[in-house]
Amino acid sequence: MAKILHIWSLSKTFPGQVALQDATFDVEEGEVHALVGQNGSGKSTLIKVLAGFHQPDPGHNVTMNDEVFDIGSVEAAHAAGIRFVHQDLGLVEAVSAVENLALGFGYKTGFGKRIHWKQETKRAKQALLDLGFDIDVRVPVAFLGGAARTGVAIARALQESDRNISILILDEPTANLPGADVDRLFDAVRRLKARGIAVVFVSHHLEEVFEIADRVTVLRDAKVVATVETKELEMSSLIELIVGHKVTAATINRSIDQSLAPRLSVQNLIGPGMDNVSIDVRPGEVLGVAGLTGSGRDTLIPLLSGAMDRIGDVYIDGVAIPAGSPSAAIAAGLAFVPADRLRNGIISMMSVRSNVTLANVKRNAKASRLNHKKEKAEVNDWIGRLSVVTTGSEAPISTLSGGNQQKVMMSRSFRLDPKVLLLDEPTQGVDIGAKEEIHTFVDSAAATGSAVIVASTDSGELARLCDRVIVMYRGQIIETITRGEGSMLEKIDQVLLAGSSLAQK
Ligand SMILES: Nc1ncnc2c1ncn2[C@@H]1O[C@H](COP(=O)(O)OP(=O)(O)OP(=O)(O)O)[C@@H](O)[C@H]1O
Ligand SMILES: [Mg+2]
Structure with missing residues (x-):
């Protein structure tokens, strides 16, 4: 598959700390690409630099569709067709999905500057249906389930059909989702893939990586240690790549004295x-x-x-x-x-x-x-x-x-x-x-x-x-x-x- 985004030698130094060192990373058209690594290994930093939230160190080289992509600004990422959903989703919980989408887009107003609520509602409903969420778009998003809220954030990130959006990046979208909601979210991810949009997502749940990702990139201590096709990978080797050594879970061996008074x-x-x-x-x-x-x-x-x-x-x-x-x-x-x-x-x-x-x-x-x-x-x-x-x-x-x-x-x-x-x-x-x-x-x-x-x-x-x-x-x-x-x-x-x-x- 064609590689659309190419990153070479990307580094980010914070005062006293190198958060990302010489990272190489690429995204293929329409793939699902997982980004994994221990806490503090640099995953969010990579995403935030791409999003233009952080300035990278000098010396990097990034291309999007073979053209130089001058990362480090929100506008550049936007113009390149990359969209982001950060972990906190950034929704306004007290208002509806319609309003959340409209806030990110600018209300469509007609003659006399009135908001076309009917039109906005229809648009929001359709955007969510396209992702597989048949929900009431008029209730405050605080009342929606976890997957549906993430759905609203994704729909908001992806609106503007006039632009060519080719990559959606999700930072730990499943961290707070119960199992059934993860399934609904992955259904949405599969729909995006079918539309030709590549999805990059961060997760600590490694079984999710095998379930949905085509490729996985592992970060360890601020460096990219591997990018591998998931079908060529075993769980134990993935864990070893992440941690840097073998991990064995302890087995417990204790007996509870049932005659003791409850604590x-x-x-x-x-x-x-x-x-x-x-x-x-x-x-x-x-x-x-x-x-x-x-x-x-x-x-x-x-x-x-x-x-x-x-x-x-x-x-x-x-x-x-x-x-x-x-x-x-x-x-x-x-x-x-x-x-x-x-x-x-x-x-x-x-x-x-x-x-x-x-x-x-x-x-x-x-x-x-x-x-x-x-x-x-x-x-x-x-x-x-x-x-x-x-x-x-x-x-x-x-x-x-x-x-x-x-x-x-x-x-x-x-x-x-x-x-x-x-x-x-x-x-x-x-x-x-x-x-x-x-x-x-x-x-x-x-x-x-x-x-x-x-x-x-x-x-x-x-x-x-x-x-x-x-x-x-x-x-x-x-x-x-x-x-x-x-x-x-x-x-x-x-x-x-x-x-x-x-x-x-
Ligand atoms: N604004 C900041 N100022 C200083 N150091 C930072 C800042 N943001 C991140 N770091 C440091 O950069 C390193 C990488 O952080 P990052 O947030 O990218 O980790 P992560 O891989 O996303 O981890 P997690 O799985 O815990 O979310 C961390 O050691 C962190 O302390
Ligand atoms: Mg993070």
Whole structure:
């Protein structure tokens, strides 16, 4: 197939950090091309330089359709027919798809400058239908599902049929999507491919790469290490290319003393998506929560952490935890990591150090005086343990890559040595190496006697981590799967599949 975009020797240096070094990358007409690599390896940087968001270092050579393409400006990328959807989608959530599309395009106005709403609505409806989304384009996009929202962002990026759009670039489009939504999004990607538009996408979910990509480019430590056709590639070699060495997942080998009193006891929990649920978790036990979005899987941890109002009792070592107060819960020995960490936890003006120590600054203080040296040493220790890519503890957290910001958030909770640790989607957006590091950390939290709950849409993750997995459906536990009864992964997926066919009835 004809190569349309060609990049040679593209580099980008930030103060104190080379984010992209001598990268070579190309895109063929109508292909699906995955871009993978560990957190901080340079994927978003490559995209942002192409988009004109960052200026590249001098010395590069880029062509589009054999003509020199002067990258580094938004206009140049636009004129070259390349479109982008960044991870946050950039939609205005409070208004409809019609308005979101119109905002990006400029309203079509006629005589007397009136907006032709009928025409705009028809146009938006058709653009989304072309992508396979038969949705109500007049409701606020906040009410749409994840895939449909991404669809709106894609439709917005692709409008202007008078221009020749040949490449669409998506940065982690599936990071926050449950499985069924990923399928819908990939359906849209296949439709684009059929229209001759090449799609470049970033993902940490490697099974997606094999499912949909024709080729994959791997970045490691700011360098492109390979571009390979996926049909010539095995999962294990892809992982090795990404990490630079072989990765073996640990197998857990612990036994829970069922005669111990529960460390965490939840009784008759009622709240959004939760219909009278009781759960006990013993010291050293890791309990998984599976289920579709809206089943209760996604609200259990917000309810227990106090982020959402609840009815029902929660006890840690027999002591009642008041409802609706995250700070009382923390004081009682509960720590939690919320799901949408980039929106719900990062304080972007502060340094890596402050973001880590925020929930307990006192640890490194004596008589109200902060021991800066001790605090820095502690933060540096966490940076090392979770392999956070950063120039140091004083770097503003906003300069870290998305996945590395997540790791900083994790260490904020991990360092509290909690009696109860609640993790919501702990490895979303996190690379395969860091995923294993986080899993190992969960193992060690359990080994020291914490009771852990992990809610996750990733069945493989639950099978790797948990002693017991509950599957939720319409606010209730419909199945409990215990380690040692055959393949946990298969069982979880079976129950989930049964649940999703029920949901469609
Ligand atoms: N604005 C910035 N200022 C300073 N350094 C930056 C900036 N943006 C990115 N970096 C650094 O460049 C490196 C590459 O970051 P990039 O965002 O490209 O990673 P990524 O591969 O997209 O990772 P992730 O999978 O976590 O999203 C990181 O080490 C990051 O700290
Ligand atoms: Mg990124």
